[in-house]
């Protein structure tokens with residue numbers, strides 16, 4: 001496979017990697033379905049605010065010097081008593097990986113900068129096998145070294161990346177060192193200004209995957225657009241013997257289809273499904289089929305749901321039937337730690353809370369959540385809005401910023417394209433209307449459609465208010481499938497007493513999704529419903545909001561802001577906030593606020609209406 005992963009090309013540019021590092025095969029589809037060794041666990045770490053382990057005293061990167069040596073990634077020990085080394089991973093503290101660093105050491109709570117992390121592992125590389133060092137996510141920039149040699153770098157805090165390390169693994173002990181840097185920059189995605197904690201570190205799984213010499217690199221197995229009787233997709237092999245016979249089978253449906261990959265390793269897949277046998281995936285029946293892809297050299301199994309999604313006028317049709325999206329927004333954060341979700345238990349807790357509220361849908365804001373989260377949504381029966389961190393005021397005019405955004409979007413779609421739960425790709429949140437922004441976001445919409453024609457494209461738009469009339473009008477709305485917008489009546493604008501004066505005017509014949517509304521409430525703080533920060537205020541705001549939104553023709557769903565309280569540096573009020581955004585329906589101690597039950601009752605009604 002000669003193709004260079006677009007992500008890797010972009011990531012390596014300007015990041016100090018040498019030319020030979022630039023060529024990396026595309027990220028493996030279905031990493032968890034592969035033979036792999038988990039490198040999760042306790043990693044030793046060194047906090048390095050001045051990047052002493054990366055630059056020499058003339059500020060030149062060690063890894064670009066002729067020897068490539070000198071950085072902390074050498075993991076050096078003094079040779080003798082007359083040798084001084086100013087760092088030592090042995091004897092340095094350790095932290096859990098996956099895990100953000102902010103929640104693991106008091107001195108890292110507000111830290112933004114470089115931390116070095118080291119892990120040792122044993123390997124026994126076999127001839128004829130290929131090895132990939134895979135990271136589920138590192139926020140934000142990662143430089144990765146194996147046994148003292150650089151294997152690559154990556155930018156972007158929420159998407160997976162990998163480096164092929166075939167021929168670089170040692171028999172026996174190996175050392176992997178990661179320089180993780182969560183410094184914010186105006187020209188990154190996201191930019192400097194957000195309303196969430198800038199959790200740094202290796203926040204998702206690290207795996208060493210093994211594949212055969214010629215392996216299944218990627219596949220797409222989903223219902224064809226507009227045809228519930230047929231699967232359409234592709235299979236992509238990589239390696240010397242990439243022209244092969246490959247069978248795709250779904251034993252439970254009696255399906256077995258043979259394709260032949262071409263000289264580039266690619267084959268289109270089209271499978272006619274047996275009539276009246278398929279159980280279509282839905283929140284009520286999240287049926288997943290075991291799909292096996294088998295070539296002469298490699299076999300992979302995935303659990304895949306089959307469902308269709310489309311819009312018609314105001315309706316969202318799931319498997320041909322109009323649905324109301326009973327949703328909630330959530331961050332990738334466990335309020336109880338607090339910190340990033342670290343594993344399946346955390347993820348189940350969050351999604352179960354959504355289900356307890358009678359949700360059939362979640363907005364995974366404001367960046368890609370983990371692959372495991374999406375798989376759980378598949379399994380638990382929750383529809384998903386998946387998003388990239390094109391949030392607020394991006395540097396719209398710079399081509400490299402666009403390239404970064406497009407790359408993160410591409411990596412998200414490539415990773416999750418086989419997940420039935422994902423019905424909407426969101427290209428951003430509350431981006432301010434202007435010609436450059438609309439050109440930027442319009443191109444993102446085109447990009448996502450070129451990658452996946454089967455799902456809907458959304459964006460959380462802003463509204464504008466003239467007097468009491470709230471209008472949804474944005475040239476970007478023409479490019480997406482939904483009239484989807486955030487509104488803060490009763491919180492940022494006006495109050496509970498007066499908010500019912502507002503009316504909404506949506507100028508599009510598209511399904512209306514209210515992607516956010518909400519109010520802060522400190523869990524356990526009780527007052528009357530006119531007192532901001534009280535549970536009663538939040539509860540009343542929800543009741544008022546249902547009245548306002550139910551009056552919008554075409555309302556087909558909502559994702560109030562937000563499932564749980566979450567940490568934000570923008571929220572310093574000492575009593576009510578203490579660096580928490582309190583719009584959660586569940587507090588940071590896991591207690592359900594009053595509005596939780598109000599939303600739950602409202603969703604019970606909607607469920608009846610759309611039965």
Ligand code: GCB
Nearest residue numbers: 195429430486516561581583
């Ligand atoms: C918004 C943002 C969200 C914030 C929220 C708030 O409009 O999309 O990220 O956290 O408002 O609480 O202000």
